[in-house]
Amino acid sequence: MTDYTRPLLLGYVRQDLLPPDYDAERMKRLFEGFARAEGFAMGSVYAEHRSTAPAAFHALIESLDRYELTAVVMPSWEHLELVGDPAAVKQQFERVTGARFLLHDPSP
Template sequence: MTDRIRPLLLGYIREAVLGSERLASAQTRLEAFAHDEGFALGTVFIDRRHSLPGAFDALMQEIRRGDEAWGIVIPDVGHLNEANYRVMNAGRHDYTSTTVLVANAIASSRLP
């Protein structure tokens, strides 16, 4: 175990795009990715299938609130839709230092 403080990642999952993967499995994948890459995983914001979408908005409010989170981690690129990208681009001045990491089962990558 290391004594150094790990940078914080916030998670985001859209339950509707999980396909056959279970929500718990997707959360575990985010946790494992964060740990393996030297991060601590904070709150995982989940947009559920049968509820009003709002988790992404809550995630963006958390990012805007302070500089605690180093970035966002998602299970794969399908979890961010066109509306999410528009929100991030419209508020680019609020999110200029936010990095989105993809905890893909095959490989991880950074989104441009």
């Protein structure tokens, strides 16, 4: 159950960097503990696919704008590589959206 008293945290992952049996729903479950520990409620996880990139990233930005969210979690900076140079994407993303990226690698 979502705790609506906490700010919402979204997730972003590159599907091709995840183990074969992982999908956005599994990542959401794995990110939920991190979200709680950091004071967030976990929302959707946007999964980027190589064949449609950067569609999921653009949808993520639209959600941030629509709901005035402040943070996005992902496993590593590598997950931004389909969008562009991770350092440049991070800088522009944080400047334009006002949100920040948080890193949490939930893999065993």
